[in-house]
Structure formats: structure tokens, C-alpha cells
Amino acid sequence: xxxxxxxxxxxxxxxxxxxxxxxxxxxxxxxxxxxxxxxxxxxxxxxxxxxxxxxxxxxxxxxxxxxxxxxxxxxxxxxxxxxxxxxxxxxxxxxxxxxxxxxxxxxxxxxxxxxxxxxxxxxxxxxxxxxxxxxxxxxxxxxxxxxxxxxxxxxxxxxxxxxxxxxxxxxxxxxxxxxxxxxxxxxxxxxxxxxxxxxxxxxxxxxxxxxxxxxxxxxxxxxxxxxxxxxxxxxxxxxxxxxxxxxxxxxxxxxxxxxxxxxxxxxxxxxxxxxxxxxxxxxxxxxxxxxxxxxxxxxxxxxxxxxxxxxxxxxxxxxxxxxxxxxxxxxxxxxxxxxxxxxxxxxxxxxxxxxxxxxxxxxxxxxxxxxxxxxxxxxxxxxxxxxxxxxxxxxxxxxxxxxxxxxxxxxxxxxxxxxxxxxx
Amino acid sequence: xxxxxxxxxxxxxxxxxxxxxxxxxxxxxxxxxxxxxxxxxxxxxxxxxxxxxxxxxxxxxxxxxxxxxxxxxxxxxxxxxxxxxxxxxxxxxxxxxxxxxxxxxxxxxxxxxxxxxxxxxxxxxxxxxxxxxxxxxxxxxxxxxxxxxxxxxxxxxxxxxxxxxxxxxxxxxxxxxxxxxxxxxxxxxxxxxxxxxxxxxxxxxxxxxxxxxxxxxxxxxxxxxxxxxxxxxxxxxxxxxxxxxxxxxxxxxxxxxxxxxxxxxxxxxxxxxxxxxxxxxxxxxxxxxxxxxx
Amino acid sequence: xxxxxxxxxxxxxxxxxxxxxxxxxxxxxxxxxxxxxxxxxxxxxxxxxxxxxxxxxxxxxxxxxxxxxxxxxxxxxxxxxxxxxxxxxxxxxxxxxxxxxxxxxxxxxxxxxxxxxxxxxxxxxxxxxxxxxxxxxxxxxxxxxxxxxxxxxxxxxxxxxxxxxxxxxxxxxxxxxxxxxxxxxxxxxxxxxxxxxxxxxxxxxxxxxxxxxxxxxxxxxxxxxxxxxxxxxxxxxxxxxxxxxxxxxxxxxxxxxxxxxxxxxxxxxxxxxxxx
Numbered sequence: 001x002x003x004x005x006x007x008x009x010x011x012x013x014x015x016x017x018x019x020x021x022x023x024x025x026x027x028x029x030x031x032x033x034x035x036x037x038x039x040x041x042x043x044x045x046x047x048x049x050x051x052x053x054x055x056x057x058x059x060x061x062x063x064x065x066x067x068x069x070x071x072x073x074x075x076x077x078x079x080x081x082x083x084x085x086x087x088x089x090x091x092x093x094x095x096x097x098x099x100x101x102x103x104x105x106x107x108x109x110x111x112x113x114x115x116x117x118x119x120x121x122x123x124x125x126x127x128x129x130x131x132x133x134x135x136x137x138x139x140x141x142x143x144x145x146x147x148x149x150x151x152x153x154x155x156x157x158x159x160x161x162x163x164x165x166x167x168x169x170x171x172x173x174x175x176x177x178x179x180x181x182x183x184x185x186x187x188x189x190x191x192x193x194x195x196x197x198x199x200x201x202x203x204x205x206x207x208x209x210x211x212x213x214x215x216x217x218x219x220x221x222x223x224x225x226x227x228x229x230x231x232x233x234x235x236x237x238x239x240x241x242x243x244x245x246x247x248x249x250x251x252x253x254x255x256x257x258x259x260x261x262x263x264x265x266x267x268x269x270x271x272x273x274x275x276x277x278x279x280x281x282x283x284x285x286x287x288x289x290x291x292x293x294x295x296x297x298x299x300x301x302x303x304x305x306x307x308x309x310x311x312x313x314x315x316x317x318x319x320x321x322x323x324x325x326x327x328x329x330x331x332x333x334x335x336x337x338x339x340x341x342x343x344x345x346x347x348x349x350x351x352x353x354x355x356x357x358x359x360x361x362x363x364x365x366x367x368x369x370x371x372x373x374x375x376x377x378x379x380x381x382x383x384x385x386x387x388x389x390x391x392x393x394x395x396x397x398x399x400x401x402x403x404x405x406x407x408x409x410x411x412x413x414x415x416x417x418x419x420x421x422x423x424x
Numbered sequence: 425x426x427x428x429x430x431x432x433x434x435x436x437x438x439x440x441x442x443x444x445x446x447x448x449x450x451x452x453x454x455x456x457x458x459x460x461x462x463x464x465x466x467x468x469x470x471x472x473x474x475x476x477x478x479x480x481x482x483x484x485x486x487x488x489x490x491x492x493x494x495x496x497x498x499x500x501x502x503x504x505x506x507x508x509x510x511x512x513x514x515x516x517x518x519x520x521x522x523x524x525x526x527x528x529x530x531x532x533x534x535x536x537x538x539x540x541x542x543x544x545x546x547x548x549x550x551x552x553x554x555x556x557x558x559x560x561x562x563x564x565x566x567x568x569x570x571x572x573x574x575x576x577x578x579x580x581x582x583x584x585x586x587x588x589x590x591x592x593x594x595x596x597x598x599x600x601x602x603x604x605x606x607x608x609x610x611x612x613x614x615x616x617x618x619x620x621x622x623x624x625x626x627x628x629x630x631x632x633x634x635x636x637x638x639x640x641x642x643x644x645x646x647x648x649x650x651x652x653x654x655x656x657x658x659x660x661x662x663x664x665x666x667x668x669x670x671x672x673x674x675x676x677x678x679x680x681x682x683x684x685x686x687x688x689x690x691x692x693x694x695x696x697x698x699x700x701x702x703x704x705x706x707x708x709x710x711x712x713x714x715x716x717x718x
Numbered sequence: 719x720x721x722x723x724x725x726x727x728x729x730x731x732x733x734x735x736x737x738x739x740x741x742x743x744x745x746x747x748x749x750x751x752x753x754x755x756x757x758x759x760x761x762x763x764x765x766x767x768x769x770x771x772x773x774x775x776x777x778x779x780x781x782x783x784x785x786x787x788x789x790x791x792x793x794x795x796x797x798x799x800x801x802x803x804x805x806x807x808x809x810x811x812x813x814x815x816x817x818x819x820x821x822x823x824x825x826x827x828x829x830x831x832x833x834x835x836x837x838x839x840x841x842x843x844x845x846x847x848x849x850x851x852x853x854x855x856x857x858x859x860x861x862x863x864x865x866x867x868x869x870x871x872x873x874x875x876x877x878x879x880x881x882x883x884x885x886x887x888x889x890x891x892x893x894x895x896x897x898x899x900x901x902x903x904x905x906x907x908x909x910x911x912x913x914x915x916x917x918x919x920x921x922x923x924x925x926x927x928x929x930x931x932x933x934x935x936x937x938x939x940x941x942x943x944x945x946x947x948x949x950x951x952x953x954x955x956x957x958x959x960x961x962x963x964x965x966x967x968x969x970x971x972x973x974x975x976x977x978x979x980x981x982x983x984x985x986x987x988x989x990x991x992x993x994x
Binding site for chain 2 (some may be wrong): 818
């Protein structure tokens with residue numbers, strides 16, 4: 001964080017030396033840590049170098065509820081940033097709270113962008129119901145299955161090239177885990193079982209592979225969707241009971257279980273790709289790794305997904321037009337340069353980058369890029385999205401149900417009532 | 425007083441002396457107190473205006489299950505902390521009091537040390553001590569439980585463990601109060617008791633305990649008020665989970681105001697908590713005084 | 719008899735020391751952890767005894783977080799709060815204790831009553847107030863609500879009440895006014911309690927969490943207790959670094975305490991009114 005900050009300062013000082021230019025200070029808040037954070041810091045650094053007239057002053061805050069709480073509070077008191085990262089899943093909730101400033105046609109022109117530069121679905125997710133744009137999409141990110149080639153060596157689950165194979169159903173996946181346990185592996189699949197975000201991503205992936213729908217015409221878990229949700233939790237609970245997943249594990253520890261070579265499988269976001277790449281590059285990863293799209297465990301392909309986007313907070317005091325233009329310059333530049341962001345595992349939202357040969361050749365992204373066709377986004381509702389009531393419910397009900405403190409049926413019944421009450 | 429002064433000038437001087445405190449008090453205490461009462465009758469967001477809605481917030485509070493849960497949890501937390509820390513502190517103080525010279529200073533310093541740590545340092549250290557995978561205390565837990573426990577994720581362990589951390593943190597302060605109390609007990613009382621042939625046990629029950637009672641009341645009262653307002657440790661260790669088993673009233677205020685943007689409702693909760701704290705501490709203080717007089 | 723006494727003393731000392739060492743084991747363990755490499759911390763052969771002296775975690779903590787900035791904020795705000803509280807409360811307590819003026823009883827009544835009001839119940843409206851004043855995320859915003867510590871007035875008043883009237887009259891005969899009385903007589907007579915109250919106020923302000931946590935929105939304005947909670951995410955799995963940050967955060971006050979131990983101990987006793 002601070003190393004990068006001092007680089008920024010150094011860059012800023014360097015520009016002071018050049019002839020007096022009125023420099024726009026752009027205050028930037030994001031929630032990007034780990035490999036993501038490093039990639040974004042490098043991007044910001046490059047931007048500042050290339051733009052003597054604009055300086056991004058970046059702060060990283062804690063992901064999730066703390067980030068969005070601070071955004072809301074600071075924006076309300078007029079102390080918000082000039083630009084922030086935002087999850088598209090949360091846009092309906094944000095519109096409800098009124099924290100996002102509209103991105104006008106003029107803004108887009110200042111960024112050198114048009115809505116056609118992005119996939120239609122992303123633009124729709126970033127807009128209000130009446131079609132006004134409130135955020136500029138940056139990527140699509142999802143969960144993938146990381147695997148340890150060395151540990152799977154000699155099993156039926158690697159093909160001749162050393163790629164994962166034969167995972168086409170829940171049975172085969174569970175058989176693989178059972179076989180690994182027989183061979184002395186303690187926790188064949190690591191994921192952050194104590195973390196609401198991760199638990200939700202696993203749950204929602206299984207649920208959507210059964211064709212489940214969280215909200216149907218304003219009704220939470222309508223019809224047999226509740227049964228599908230119960231089934232998804234039962235599967236996760238079974239994995240825990242069988243000792244296939246580590247119990248009550250926090251996010252960092254779940255990553256460590258994979259990188260230290262204890263768990264051959266790891267279910268996590270594409271944003272951990274740079275962690276693996278970096279560790280492998282520095283020789284700290286003692287094994288060969290790969291990452292694939294989550295297999296069709298429940299009959300059909302489908303993966304939880306969300307998007308990072310850039311947004312401008314809505315404050316009482318309108319932003320100085322020149323500053324706003326500078327902010328849009330930043331957004332435009334970031335979109336154009338999102339190939340570097342793809343190194344953090346993400347799929348760029350900017351079409352010309354996502355469709356470029358450079359991106360198509362990028363590994364492991366290319367291996368799992370097909371998942372974009374079957375992704376399952378959060379329902380478009382003000383109760384859904386990162387740090388929403390839905391996440392609260394996952395933390396409060398689904399995590400304990402997986403841990404066996406309440407039954408899956410009880411958890412889902414409670415979740416249905418709790419969330420339904422919040423839908424107006 | 426013999427010196428006759430101009431009362432007007434006198435009042436002006438007095439005003440200038442009290443002004444810094446009174447003005448700050450009016451700004452950051454009296455005015456906010458008035459505001460929190462006013463807000464509790466509105467549906468204001470955190471920042472911005474709302475409509476007057478009368479008692480609606482209070483009716484809503486009455487049917488808010490999480491409010492009762494959090495009150496219950498806070499009550500449980502009081503049970504786990506107030507009397508245990510008082511007893512523990514008394515025991516430690518008696519032990520320290522028996523030690524001599526440099527040893528006494530050293531042992532006392534070590535007992536007191538945790539108290540001067542910032543709360544987030546305390547929670548960081550204990551999160552590490554109790555870490556599910558690598559925590560140094562997990563073997564101890566395994567000894568009793570058979571399995572390691574992710575204590576802050578477990579509905580049965582979470583409150584007792586937050587209580588343990590809290591007692592560890594604040595106990596040193598209570599030890600000091602008891603030591604001060606012990607030092608105030610005149611030596612000759614013990615000598616007289618010894619001459620009467622009183623055993624150590626009798627000396628404690630007839631001399632130490634009765635003379636220490638006012639301190640005990642003080643410690644109990646301070647702890648009660650302090651632990652009724654618990655927020656920091658819960659927020660930092662468990663965020664109120666799992667499934668609200670460690671939710672406490674102040675966390676509710678924080679969540680409603682700062683996460684859900686319900687300034688009016690949060691104010692109503694805050695006021696109710698305030699009244700509860702006031703009533704409980706006054707009641708307890710009176711009760712303990714009566715017990716002491718008996 | 720003497721021999722038995724000696725044995726008893728020895729046993730007690732050993733008991734006391736053992737208890738104290740068990741009590742501070744968490745701090746010891748934090749130190750041991752912070753001096754290890756990250757990979758050694760989680761390895762199976764990481765024993766209870768300190769092994770190695772690896773300062774990487776500390777240099778990482780110092781240079782990869784804004785901890786220096788947080789120190790600065792903490793020391794600055796805590797000092798201002800301490801001075802503000804001591805001066806304003808001392809003056810107010812003096813007026814209440816030694817002067818007759820209209821509203822005196824009412825004022826003292828309010829002070830006593832506000833001692834009972836939990837400041838936490840006011841955070842919502844205090845936050846709104848700071849927002850109206852444009853003080854969110856500023857030192858003034860952190861400081862202002864912490865300036866009200868009614869107990870300081872109550873303690874000061876008791877001590878001022880106890881100053882013999884003859885001393886006061888002597889100064890008055892020399893032509894001294896109220897301010898002269900306060901700063902040349904009452905304050906010097908009560909240096910002990912003043913330093914005690916200052917120490918307590920400083921520790922309280924340095925360790926304050928809830929309010930600074932609410933009122934700061936960016937990392938560069940955070941105080942130590944709030945700032946270190948931000949470190950988790952930046953580091954990922956890094957127990958040694960987490961412990962290093964925690965220890966660095968605790969260091970200044972802990973060192974000050976170990977040096978001025980006797981003073982702090984007395985301060986707690988005096989200001990709680992247990993010892994006069």
C-alpha cells in the first residue's frame with residue numbers, strides 16, 4: 001500500500017519539477033487487496049506517469065461491508081472520493097441509496113468511451129431501470145476450480161497433458177475427493193468456509209447449476225427454488241461432514257491450504273490467479289497448478305459472477321467539471337488498459353480488449369474464459385449484491401447451516417422470511 | 425469570607441472559568457442529547473431530514489427480534505464478566521498484596537499491562553491465540569472438547585470467549601483498585617485480630633472483606649456500566665455472529681445508523697439503551713449498598 | 719517460625735510470578751510470533767520458545783502500512799484531548815469548588831448527571847453534528863466529543879475542596895485574584911492529581927476505538943487502534959506481520975507505562991477516588 005503510495009508521491013514530485021501545470025488531484029478509493037491490489041497499484045502508477053496533469057491519490061479500504069459503509073457515510077457528509085470501485089451486483093441497492101452519480105453522455109465522451117464499447121449485459125447492470133448509466137463496467141469476475149497437478153498425478157483425473165479431466169458430475173467430483181482422502185489427503189477441497197462471500201459463491205454456483213432463481217417476480221425462493229437451495233446447502237454440509245473441506249476456515253487460510261500443497265483443489269475467485277502466478281514466479285509454489293471453469297456438478301454449467309466497475313459518488317456539492325473530466329479520463333484510460341487488469345484473472349468488460357488476440361492468448365484466463373457464457377449474476381434487487389441483506393443472510397444462516405448448527409431447511413425458511421420482508 | 429467583592433465581577437470571572445467546559449459541553453453533549461431525542465421520533469436517514477413519525481420507531485423496536493436477542497446477549501455477557509472479573513481481581517490483589525518489594529511491583533505490572541493495550545491490539549492478539557488452524561490455545565481446547573473449535577464462529581463458544589478476552593483486558597484495572605483498598609486497611613486491625621487468635625480465614629472474613637466492601641461495590645458498578653456498553657470487542661472479534669449469538673445493542677445502533685442509513689430508528693434504540701443503562705446502574709448501586717449495610 | 723515465614727514467602731512469590739507469567743503469555747506469544755518468518759509461524763516445528771530474531775515482520779509493518787501516520791494522529795489527538803480536558807475541567811472544578819455564582823449548583827448537578835450518560839448513546843447525533851460542522855475525518859472531529867470527561871471535574875472538585883481555607887486567604891490578602899489563586903496555589907498544590915488525571919485521560923484517548931472508528935473515513939486520518947484493523951486485508955495470511963503491527967501499536971504506551979509504572983499505578987488509584 002504505502003510503497004505504492006510513496007511511488008505515487010515520487011511520481012507527483014517528479015511532475016512538480018516539470019513546468020507549472022495545474023494538476024488535478026483525483027481521490028480514488030478501492031477495496032482491492034492481494035494480487036488484485038498489486039495489479040491495480042501498477043496500473044495507477046502507470047497512469048500517473050503518463051498523465052503529468054492528473055494525479056490519482058489512491059486509498060484501499062477493507063472489502064465488503066466496511067468499504068460500502070464508509071462509501072455511504074462519507075458520500076452523505078460530502079467527504080467521499082472522486083472515483084471508487086463498485087460491484088455491479090450492488091448497483092440496484094446503490095440506486096436505492098442514491099450514492100451513485102449519473103454518468104452522462106458528456107462524461108463518456110470525456111472518457112473517449114461509448115456504451116457500445118462494453119457488453120450489453122454489463123451496461124444494463126450498470127444502469128438504472130430507466131436506462132441511465134451510473135457506473136462504467138471494468139471486468140467480469142467469477143469463481144474457478146484451482147487444482148494441484150502434482151497431487152493429482154497418477155489418478156484418473158489428469159489427462160495425458162496434465163489437465164483436469166473426468167469431472168462431469170457431482171458423483172465424479174465427490175468420488176475424486178473420497179479417493180484423495182483414501183490416499184492420505186486431509187482436506188481435498190479448500191474454500192473459505194467461514195467467509196460469507198466465499199460460501200455465497202459456492203452456494204450460488206451449485207444453486208444456479210440446478211437452474212435455481214433467488215428472486216422470481218419479487219418473491220424470494222419461489223416454488224421449488226427453496227428446495228434447490230436446501231439441496232445446495234445439504235451438499236456443502238456433506239462435504240464438511242466427510243472432512244472434504246476444511247472447517248470454519250477464514251479466507252487467507254483457505255488460500256494458504258492450497259498454496260502450501262495441502263489441498264489439491266481450491267474453489268475461489270479468479271482474483272487469486274495473480275497470487276498463484278506470483279508465487280510460482282518466485283519459486284515459492286512447490287507444485288504445478290491449473291485453473292478450470294467450475295464443472296457442471298448439478299447437471300448444467302453455471303458459475304456465480306460479478307463485475308467490478310468505476311463509479312462517481314453522488315454528493316450535494318456537484319463536482320468541479322474539470323475534476324470530473326479528469327475522473328473520466330482515468331476511467332477511459334483504465335478501460336483501454338484493462339489487459340493488465342486481466343492479468344489479475346479477470347475478463348475485461350471493454351470489448352476490444354476482451355476480444356483482442358493478446359487476451360485470448362492469456363493463460364489461465366483462456367482455459368476458463370468460456371465460463372462467461374453461462375455466468376449467474378446476482379438477482380437485480382436492492383436486497384442483493386456485495387454487502388447486501390442477502391450477504392447478511394448467508395453469513396447468518398447459510399454458514400451456520402453448512403456447519404450443522406441449524407438444518408438447511410430451517411436456514412432457508414428463515415432466509416425466505418427475512419429477505420421477503422425487505423422487498424417492498 | 426471577609427473580603428467583599430463586586431458580585432458582578434465575581435460572576436464574570438466565574439463565567440470565564442467555566443466557559444471552556446460549558447461551551448464544549450453544550451456543543452458536543454447537550455445539543456446531541458437533545459438531537460438524539462428529537463431524531464428518535466423521525467424517520468431520518470443518517471444525514472438528511474426526515475418526517476415526524478411519533479412513536480413509530482419505538483413500536484418497531486418492540487417487535488424487533490434482534491433487539492431482544494441483543495439485550496439477552498448483553499445480559500449473558502454481564503453474567504460472564506462482571507462477577508468473574510471482580511472475584512478474579514480480588515484474588516490477584518490478595519496475592520500481590522502478600523508479595524514483597526520488587527516482586528510485588530513486577531507482578532502487579534504484569535497483571536496491569538494488558539489494560540493499557542488498545543482494544544484492537546487485544547483482539548488481534550487473541551484472534552491469533554485462538555486461531556482455528558494455528559492458534560496456540562487450540563491444543564488446550566482440544567483437551568477439553570475433543571476437537572479444535574473456531575471459537576468466534578461457534579454459537580456456544582463465542583460469548584464466553586469474548587468475555588474471556590474482555591476480562592483479560594480490563595482485569596488489571598480492577599486489581600489496582602483492590603490493592604488500593606487493601607492498603608487503606610489499617611494494620612493494627614489485623615494485629616488486634618491476630619491477638620484474638622483469629623485464623624487467616626477469620627481475619628479475611630472479619631476484617632478484609634467488610635472493609636473492602638466499598639471497593640467491591642465500586643468495581644462491580646464500574647464493570648457493570650462498562651460491559652453494558654460493549655461494542656468494540658464484539659465488532660472486532662465476531663461482528664455479532666454467528667447467527668446473531670453475539671449481537672449486542674450498540675452494534676444494533678451502529679448497524680442501523682451507519683450501515684442501513686436509519687438515523688431515526690438508531691436514535692430510538694440508542695435512547696432505550698441509555699435508559700436501560702441508567703436504570704440498571706442506579707438499581708445495582710442501591711442494591712449493593714443495602715447488601716453492604718446488612 | 720522465621721524459617722516457615724521465609725518458605726511461605728518464597729512459595730507466594732513463586733505463585734505470584736507464575737500467575738503473572740501465565741497472565742501475560744498472550745503478549746509473550748505475540749512477541750515470539752512477530753520475530754518469526756511467516757513460513758515458520760505456521761510450520762509444525764514452531765515451538766513455544768523464541769527461536770530466531772527475524773525483524774522482517776516489523777520492517778514490513780513499518781514501511782508497508784501507514785502506521786507512522788497513525789502514530790502521528792494518535793499522539794496529536796491524544797495530547798490535545800489531554801490538555802483540553804485537564805485545563806477546561808480544572809478551571810470549571812475550581813469555580814464550582816471555590817466560588818459562589820448563580821447556577822453553580824445546577825452546573826454541578828449537570829456534571830454529576832452527565833457522568834451517568836453513556837457517550838456511546840450519542841454517537842449518531844454527534845456524527846451528524848460533525849457532519850454539519852464539516853469536521854468528519856478531521857482531527858477536530860476526533861477530538862471534540864472526547865473533550866467531555868465529567869469525572870475529571872468531580873475528582874478535581876474533591877481535591878480543591880480539601881485545600882485549607884487559610885492558604886487561600888493568605889493569597890487573597892496579597893491581592894491575588896481567582897486566576898492567580900488557581901494557577902499559583904491550587905494547581906501547584908495538586909500536581910499529583912493533575913498528572914494522575916492527565917495520564918488516565920491520555921491512556922483513554924490513545925486507546926479510544928468506537929468514536930475515531932466512526933468519524934475517520936480515510937486511512938491517513940485514522941488513529942492507531944482504528945488503523946491497525948485495516949491491516950488484515952492488505953497482508954493476507956501474515957500472522958507475524960499482524961502481530962508486529964499490533965506490538966508496534968502498543969509499544970509507545972506500553973514503554974511509557976513500564977518506565978513510569980509507579981506513577982500510572984498511583985494515577986489509577988487516585989483518580990478512582992480510592993486513595994486520597
